[in-house]
Amino acid sequence: MSPQLKKDEVALASIENAKQTIIGAIAETMDLYGVTPSAGRLYGTMYIEGEMTLDQMKDRLGMTKPSMSTAVKKLRSNGMVQKTWEKGSRREHFVAESNFFKSFITFYCKKWEREVEMNVTAIDDAEKELEAIINNDQVSRGIREYAGNLNNQIRESKSYYNWLTRLIDLIESGEIFTYLPIEDIEKE
Amino acid sequence: MSPQLKKDEVALASIENAKQTIIGAIAETMDLYGVTPSAGRLYGTMYIEGEMTLDQMKDRLGMTKPSMSTAVKKLRSNGMVQKTWEKGSRREHFVAESNFFKSFITFYCKKWEREVEMNVTAIDDAEKELEAIINNDQVSRGIREYAGNLNNQIRESKSYYNWLTRLIDLIESGEIFTYLPIEDIEKE
DNA sequence: AAGTTCGTTAAATTTAAATTTAACGTTGAT
DNA sequence: ATCAACGTTAAATTTAAATTTAACGAACTT
Numbered sequence: 001m002s003p004q005l006k007k008d009e010v011a012l013a014s015i016e017n018a019k020q021t022i023i024g025a026i027a028e029t030m031d032l033y034g035v036t037p038s039a040g041r042l043y044g045t046m047y048i049e050g051e052m053t054l055d056q057m058k059d060r061l062g063m064t065k066p067s068m069s070t071a072v073k074k075l076r077s078n079g080m081v082q083k084t085w086e087k088g089s090r091r092e093h094f095v096a097e098s099n100f101f102k103s104f105i106t107f108y109c110k111k112w113e114r115e116v117e118m119n120v121t122a123i124d125d126a127e128k129e130l131e132a133i134i135n136n137d138q139v140s141r142g143i144r145e146y147a148g149n150l151n152n153q154i155r156e157s158k159s160y161y162n163w164l165t166r167l168i169d170l171i172e173s174g175e176i177f178t179y180l181p182i183e184d185i186e187k188e
Numbered sequence: 189m190s191p192q193l194k195k196d197e198v199a200l201a202s203i204e205n206a207k208q209t210i211i212g213a214i215a216e217t218m219d220l221y222g223v224t225p226s227a228g229r230l231y232g233t234m235y236i237e238g239e240m241t242l243d244q245m246k247d248r249l250g251m252t253k254p255s256m257s258t259a260v261k262k263l264r265s266n267g268m269v270q271k272t273w274e275k276g277s278r279r280e281h282f283v284a285e286s287n288f289f290k291s292f293i294t295f296y297c298k299k300w301e302r303e304v305e306m307n308v309t310a311i312d313d314a315e316k317e318l319e320a321i322i323n324n325d326q327v328s329r330g331i332r333e334y335a336g337n338l339n340n341q342i343r344e345s346k347s348y349y350n351w352l353t354r355l356i357d358l359i360e361s362g363e364i365f366t367y368l369p370i371e372d373i374e375k376e
Numbered sequence: 377a378a379g380t381t382c383g384t385t386a387a388a389t390t391t392a393a394a395t396t397t398a399a400c401g402t403t404g405a406t
Numbered sequence: 407a408t409c410a411a412c413g414t415t416a417a418a419t420t421t422a423a424a425t426t427t428a429a430c431g432a433a434c435t436t
Contacts, residue, residue, distance in 0.1 A: 004328070011327045015335055018314040022342060025310030029303040034219065036394070048338075054413070067395055069414060090404070091412070098341075100348035115217040122213030126206040139199045140192070147203055150236075153286075154210060158373040160288035166368055179367050180354055185346040224424070242383070255425055257384060278434070279382070 019048050033078060033107055038063070039071040043080055046096035051084055053091045079106040101182070109168050116161045116168075123154055123161075130154075207236050221266060221295055226251070227259040231268055234284035239272055241279045267294040289370070297356050304349045304356075311342055311349075318342075 023044035030040025038061070045060055046052055052060070057068040072094055075081035080103055084093045097103050130151040134144055170176045211232035218228025226249070233248055234240055240248070245256040260282055263269035268291055272281045285291050318339040322332050358364045 004326075007324075007326045008328050008331055011321045011324070011331050011335070014317055014321055015331075015338065018317040018338070021310045021314045021317075022307075025306045029306050031222065032299050032303060038394080048341075064396055065412090066397085066414075070394090073414095100345055101351070104348075104352075111220050115220060118217050119210075119213045122209045126209045129202055129206040129209075133199045133202055136195075136199070138192075138195045140196050143196055143199050143203075147199070150203065150206070153236075155373070157288055159370055160292075162373060163289070163368065163370050164292075170368060180351065180358060182347055182351050185343070185350060226424080252426055253382090254384075254427085258424090261384095 023048055033080070033103075035074055035078065035080075036071075038067075039074055042068070042071050043075055043096055046081065046094065047098060051086070051093045051095045053089075053093055055091070057094075079103065079110075105171055109172050112164055112168050116164055119157070120161050123158060126154055127151060211236055221268070221291075223262055223266065223268075224259075226255075227262055230256070230259050231263055231284055234269060234282065235286060239274070239281045239283045241281055243279070245282075267291065267298075293359055297360050300352055300356050304352055307345070308349050311346060314342055315339060 023041060026044035026047065027037055027040035030037070030043060033040075035043070042057060042061060045057070049056075049060070054065050054068045054072070057063075057072075058065050061068070072081055075096075076083070076094075080097050081094050082097060084095050086093045130147045133139055133147040134151065136144070211229060214232035214235065215225055215228035218225065218231060221228075223231070230245060230249060233245070237244075237248070242253050242256045242260070245251075245260075246253050249256070260269055263284075264271070264282075268285050269282050270285060272283050274281045318335045321327055321335040322339065324332070
């Protein structure tokens, strides 16, 4: 082998190593986004490699096609991967959302919305039930007081869910970026 | 049974039902905080019942003590539960963090800090490796260009991690509350 | 010091999640 | 129309996580 080819081969191995460093870090922090490590590795791979088909994924990760199919489904449901079309190809192509700001906004807002919705509904239901007891003078005083205390405790959390709702708005609307602008990172 | 006792019994059952509504909602949204549903149910229970011992937990949830012990450990590592001391009792008591703002801040900031730290480290490592190739004139031009493009792609995400770091500061310092004040929810 | 109580760790079991193999349905090509 | 290429779903298997049973060790009691 010529010295040139040898150098190139070493360089390519080094590039692959750098890629795996990035992919590994992404995969490791992906549990935050509620996906399994292997779905995280897939996302990282697509982020680095760009557009891919299911067959390319299975080759790159050494897994089966059905498992790629389900992992992509999960990542798509989180808005982290999108389907693209490639003219002239019958295969479906998928591409990782490469704008981390978008992923952040979509992911957390969706989750927080669910949190607010579930808990506020539960609070309202519980309040109704407790107030029926509080206002029922056929129930012993001690029990009515207990219901009252519980009701107050539960009601306190409402200001948190109200705040979280406004946080979602702030982030979803992009207004957050007026308080916290995106800074360019210049080459040092 | 006297009519009075009967009414009270019904009221108590209704209170328990209201509690379970709240506990269920908390447990269901707890996956956001990376804990299992049963750890979520435990947190919800402690939130509603206040200070508890391991034995009280196991009785209330119908599980074993070791599993309460490990669940508490997990919740403590997230800052969602704290140990308290009860004078005159040898048993350890635990109490759920009832300030949701505090939980939010502690939890997300910790997670995001880990995300930033892991990825920035990986990016710096990968950058170093890629720059060695880019600056090595013994490597073919095409490969060096490829390394350059990859390096640029990777570098772009730095502004996201920079922004996330500033978001953490904004929240950890409490400055977020000047932009997004906590509103009192008054009784309607 | 022997006996208890309490909490944790370790091993064993159960339960649930992830992955693969196999089979199906659809679409486009010949 | 038949065949091959794709992607998905279903069942079977493997792997990992959660839970329990069992055993240990520290701290207090008598």
